[in-house]
Amino acid sequence: MLSPDHVRVRRRGGELQLLALKGELRERAVVIARDLADVARAHVGKSRGELEEAWEGIAVSPRERKLSLGLAKLVEDASEFESGDAEQAAELRREVFALAAQKRATNALSFARDAILDEVATRRGTTPVALEAELYADLRSAQRLIACQAPAPEALVLGYERAQVQAILLRAVRVVAEVGCASADAYRALFRQLKFRRLLYRVHPLEAGGYRLEIDGPFSLFQSVAKYGLELALLLPALEACQKLRLRAEVRWAHQGKPLTFAYEPTVRAGAEQPPRARDEVAELSAGLSELGAGWQIEPAERVLDLPGVGVCIPDLVLRRASDGAAVLVEVLGFWSRASVWQRVELAQKGLGERLLFVVSSRLRVSEDVLEDADEAALYVYKGRINPRTLVRHAERLLDHGGPSPRRAERAR
């Protein structure tokens, strides 16, 4: 990952803007990338210190300086270094310094450095020059370059452009992202990342579809801190995986007093060109429901139901009754964890404002009874495969009665 020191930006009022690489400068970037990678490949077998010194020798103008440092970092990330034997070097130092200390304490004459090196070198069957070289062979600058796998120069420059955004987010105190995903699973992946990164958020639906997420951390309520910058930077790939993304971040940049605003809207997104694909069990259920014929319309859901402080629920399907247009949202939890079921139960008990049917495998050992008192939600626990007819019965009950589940009603009869 690049650091903010590698980023080419300018400040315009309260905005922080990336400087575009175009025209002659882009051509220069490719040349510099090629030079850096060539020098690295030519230094395989040599020390990191020597490589860095050789890189310093590549002529760049002041405006190309950060670009060059950033590209060098990417080449370095694509290289492999080997450390000298730390134990061996430490052992040598131990021997040399102990002898030197002994001589210094006992010898009334001036300290004789060369004699000490000679003595240790003779003992070890080597030369004083080789001995000196080995003395600090375990330092970072002495690490040996053993391979350089840098990509082609054009790819390196592209990588630099993308890595700059992540480097800026390292200094972010808050991110506002407008996202649009074509599938429930894509939204789920994003919210899973938010939870995994222990970030907090507020969710607002957008008129044109999609959601605006205001993302920061627990302590951000009191102080605008960059503590969550690393997590926000690591969240970027999950945001970029959305079909639509427009991002604005507040960043603490250099010694600027107030945070600056940084805007980003990727032009090319990884995976965005691929059509959304539902999970197999959801696709199978959807097909099964369609085969049932008239009476119900099935469509993929694109909703994020958020209950602040409790969590989100992202249904897979909307089951709409043809006769009155009433809808039930269906989330297929399948074999997920029991914890995810209990979280849905808590959400349902606190009220999400929608009719929700959670579909859970019996292997999770959860009873449908746990939601029997809820008016707006129900559990359908299935054995083996999801039965579309039973699911529809649950949906009808939910819309018409909000009473006990069909199975419980049957048992009661």
Next chain:
Amino acid sequence: MVVLRFADGTLDVQGLEREQEPPGCEWDPRTLGFRAPARAYAELVLWLRKSGLAYDDQARAYSELEPKLALGRAPRPFQTEALAEFRKAGGRGIVVLPTGSGKSHVAVLAIDDRRRSALVVVPTLDLVRQWYDLLRTSFATEVGIVGGGSYELRPLTVTTYDSAYLHMQHFGARFGTVVFDECHHLPGATYELAAELCLAPFRLGLTATPERADGREAVLARLIGPVVYRRDIVELAGEYLAEYATERVSIELSPDERAEYDIERKVYVDFLRASGVRLGSPSGWSDFLMRASRSEAGLRALAAYRRQRELALAAGQKLEYLGLLLDRHRRDRVLVFTDDNATAYAVSRRFLVPVITHQTKVKERSEILQKFSSGEYGVVATSKVLNEGVDVPEASVAVVISGSGSVREHVQRLGRVLRRREGKQAILYELVSSGTGEASTSERRRAHSAYRSAGARSSDAEP
């Protein structure tokens, strides 16, 4: 029922109406509840009790400390006074005592007095090792370490400021007492969070020099508590600290170095004048860096600045003089301080003495310090990592080859040789290249009472 939860270094407070406004809390629309920095825990709990509100405290995860103080070392009178003042302040406050006077023992007494699981936060890995030994011996129990590749939490744990900043959000509820050693490090955009995200109701800060160049020591009162006790070096010298002298030695650059220094200095100063940068202003240095990065002349001026500084700080004559000092003090324990790693390694290579920098692994550091302590090594070179806290009572000579203009750094370096031993006379040599910018740097860092005592003198280097 009000429910308190520790949530990533904050307190999540559920079950209160918005208009109740608990102290230190703000309404959090993200979770529809109140939230406070974990630091506000004690204040919040006292308010709940005072208000007669029933609450379920799921936040507190610290325990009563089982092991009692096992080592019955009698405290010195000023240590007893410091503990009494800390107690009087409700177990929150800062104790200011000179290096070498036994600040750590005050902390041990305070931890024992409060009897809560305790976390000690220190600036360096060397200090982690030292505190680990101290707590283990004092309480005769195992001690946890977080930092330097370890992550082991125990009722008594030592960590670094860096690790505390990174991990306090995870373990900040597990300690009832927190000790910030060298607490002048705490104010700052990042380290401050180590105190904010910690729930410990009892907080002790230790330092010899709370004052900071940026004036941010004022926030220590909020993060830890007020200064509850203070004694100066000159008050304790002789009785509790070793007698000491300081000697500033002016070193002449060689003719070649002088010629190069003058050329490089002129390039740098001419650029400053031409670009109108005022280094004395608060943003002076960043203005210079920004302007320097924009032109060939600027980059040349930056290189010239670095070179003239390097010539002044690492003048060849300084190493010659160091050779004389090492001969003179061949039977003493000598610490050699430099401003940068390159010079520290140069000293090591030239005089064949061990060096400790941030690159030295913990195991090797421990071994070097142990051998220095036992007398197997007479000299240790270091850049900045031994500036603070490391306890080597046997060290009696400090040679400052180069350093920053920081008063604190200079006082801390002097402190390394002040730990008292019978008949010990400590001395600190400061080598300064005459006729260079380093002379004014030296003036700035000596602005402390410790350098104005009768033992301070200046001399010129022998040819």
